[in-house]
């Protein structure tokens with residue numbers, strides 16, 4: 001029972017997700033961004049890339 005609860009907690013906490021930008025399965029920090037009206041799940045690596053892109057574009 002305790003084990004099952006821990007599993008559920010870890011899944012809710014930092015489970016794996018598929019990044020919408022690089023299409024890779026990632027674990028760790030997950031960013032949810034709305035890009036052009038579409039909700040996207042973005043991994044930390046791509047998120048950093050997006051921030052750099054936004055910086056260079058002057059947003």
Ligand SMILES: [Zn+2]
Nearest residue numbers: 019022043046
């Ligand atoms: Zn990614």
